[in-house]
Amino acid sequence: MASSTIKVEIKRQSTPDAPSTTENFEIPYRPGMNITSLLGEIALNPVDVSGKPTTPITYDANCLEEICGSCAMLINGKARMACSALVDKLTGPNHDQPITLAPLSKFPVVRDLSVDRSVLFENLKKVKAWVPIDGSYDLGAGPRQAPQIQEQRYPLSNCISCTICMEVCPQFNDVTNFVGAATIAQAKLFNMDPSGSVLKSERLRALAGDGGIQECGFAQNCVQACPKQLPLTEAISDMGRDVFIQQVKDLFAR
Template structure:
C-alpha cells in the first residue's frame, strides 16, 4: 500500500465557535513540509471518516521562513509550518500522527490563523522604528562601527513570528509583558545612529508596566526562536539600560 500521512487538525470556524478536531490521511511525498501537507488537504478536504470538509485556514506568505506568518503548534510545539518537515516530525515512525493547532496565546481568527496584532501594538509602545522628517532624500546616513553592525545584524533577522511570545511563561494577560521580540527590537533601534534619538523614550516604555522587569529569564524564547536571535542577551542588556535610565531620571527631578 502507498504510504500516507495521518494528521489531526484543531479547527474553529469563528472566534467564538467551539473548537473541533478533524483527522485527515494524506498521500506521502518525499520532502513534504506542513505547508504542502495543508495544500493536499485543501485539494481534497475529506476527513478519514469520509466526511466532506473545507480547506484549512492558516497564514502563510513567503514559504521560506522569512515572513513569519505560518507559525502554529505542530505536535504541541510552536514551529514554522514552512520549515517543519514531515519526515523529521514523524521521526522514522511512519504511523505517527502529526497534530496541528493554532498558537495558544493569541485570539483565534479561524482554524490555524490567529490575531497577532498584540506584537505590533507592543512594537509601537517601544517605538521600534527610525524616525525621519519626511520621504525626501535625507542623504547618506551616519556610519556604523563594524562592532555595532555585528550586534545589530542578528536582531534585524526577527521575522515577527511571535513564537518567542507563545513559549514565554511570562507572556499572558496578567503581566501584559511586551515579549522578547519587542525588547530585542528596542535594542536594535537604540543601537542605530538614527534611531537612538528615541532611546530614552524606549527605555522609559520598557520601565513601565509589562516592561523588561516582567521577564523571568526562563530562556524558552532563545531556544524556540527559528532565526536563532540572541534574545536573552538583548533582554539582559536592555534591563541594564533601563535601570541606568531610571537612575538618570531620578536625579533629573
Template sequence: MQMPSTIKVEIKRQANPNAPATTEKFEVPYRPGMNITSLLGEIALNPVDVTGKPTTPVTYDSNCLEEICGSCAMLINGKAMMACSALVDKLTGPNKDQTITLAPLSKFPIVRDLSVDRSVLFENLKTVKAWVPIDGTYDLGSGPRQFPQVQEQRYPLSNCISCCCCMEVCPQFNDVTNFVGAATIAQTKLFNLDPAGAVLKEDRLRALAGDGGIGECSFAQNCVMTCPKGLPLTEAISDMGRDVFVQKVKDLFAR
C-alpha cells in the same frame, strides 16, 4: 525501505472566535520532502476527513514559504514552529507512523482554525517606538556610519520575522502581566543601536520600564531555545535590563 503511502494528521479547528473547538483527522498522500504547508495544501485540494466526510479547507496564514515572513507559526506536535520549515519526514517518527498534530498558537485570539490575531506584537512595537524617526521624501544623503562591531550586534536582531514563537512559549506572556515579550525587547535594542534611531532611546527605555515591561521577564530562556532564526534574545533582554535601570537612575536624579 518502503515509504508510507499516506500521512496521518490531526488538526484543531474553530470556525470563528466564538465557535467551539473541534478536532478533525485526515490522511494525506505522502511525498518525500513535504513540509506542513504543502500538507495543508493537499487537504485543500481534497477536503475530506478520514471517515470520508467532506469538510472545508483548513484556514492558516502563510506568505513567503521560506521562513522570512513569520506568518505560518503554529503548534506542530505541541511545539511552536514555522509550518514552512517543519518537514514531515522529521515529525512522523522513524517509521513514519506517528500522527502529526496541528493547533493554533494558544496565547493569541483565534481568527479561524490555525489562523490567529497577533496584532498585540505590533501594538507592543508601537509602544517602544520600534522604528527610525526619519520623515520626508527628500534625499537625506548617506546615513551615519556604524562601527563594524555595532553592525555585528544589530544584524542578528534585524532577522526577527515577528512570528511570535518567543511569546507563545514565554511563561510571562499572558493577560495578567501584559509582558511585551522578547521580540519587542530585542527590537528595542536594535533601534537603540541605530545612529539615527538612538534619538528615541530614552523614550523606548522608559516604555520598557513601565507596565508589562522588562521587569516582568523571569528569564526562563524558552524564547531563545524556540526562536526559528536563532536571535540572541537573552543577551538582548539582559542588555536592555541594564539600560532600563541606568535610565531610571538618570530620571530619578533629573527631578
C-alpha cells in the same frame, strides 16, 4: 513497511467565538513534504478520514521559506514554522506517527490555525521600534556605523515577527501584559542605530512601564525556540541594564 499515508489531527475553529473541534485526515505520503504542503493537499481534496467532505484548513503563510514569520503554529505541541517543519522528521522512520496541528495558544483565534498577532505590533509601537524620519525629502547619507556595531545589530535585524518567543514565554499572558522578547530585542536594535538612538530614552521609559522588561522571568524559552536563533536573552539582559540606568538618570533629573 513504511506507511503510504500520513495521519493528521487538526484543531479547528470556524469563528473566533465558535467552540473548537478536531478533524482527522489521511494524506498520501510523498518524500520532502512540509506542513504547508500537507495543508495544501487537504485543500485539494478536503475530505476527512471518514470520507466526509469538509472545508480547507485556514492558516497564514506567505514566503514559504521561513522569512515572513506568518505560518507559526503548534506542530505536535511545539511552536514552530509550518514551512520548515518536515513531515519526514515528524512521523517517524515508518511515517506511521500522527501529526497534530493547532493554532498558537496565546493569541485570539481568527479561524482554524490562523490567529491574530497584532499585539506584537502594538507592543512595537509602544517602544517606537523604528528610525524616525521627519518628512519625505532627501536627508542625505546617514551616520556611519562601526563594523562592530553592525555585527551586533545584524542578528537582531533577522527577527521575522513570528511570535514564537511570545508563545513559549511563561510570562507572556493577560496578567502581566509582558511585551515579550521580540519587542525588547527590536528596541535594542534601534537604540544601537545612530539615527534611531534619538528615541533611546523614550524606548527605555516604555520598557520600564507596565508589562515592560521587569516582567521577564528569564526562563530562556524564547532563545531556545527562536527559529532565527536571535540572541534574545542577551538583548533582554542588556536592555534591563539600560532601563535601570535611564531610571537613575530620570530620578536625578527631577
